[in-house]
Amino acid sequence: MKYTVEKHSGETAYMQLYRQLREDIVSGAVPHGARLPSKRLLAEELELSVITVEHAYALLVDEGYAQARPRSGDFA
Secondary structure, three states: OOOOOOOOOOOOHHHHHHHHHHHHHHHOOOOOOOEOOOHHHHHHHHOOOHHHHHHHHHHHHHOOOOEEEOOOEEEO
């Protein structure tokens, strides 16, 4: 994964992740309709709790950058 979260940053972990994902979606690095990494996989790779990743994904959905599809995952 290319996402990183700095533990000692003044910004919360979920906001750091949210900003990186949003930038990739807006720039086209993650194409429209592409599946985002699974929450569990991303949490494991970044050594974060799944709840932290869920919070970042929820912000993306709330702001219209992503769609949550039940039993399918999250998509840009």
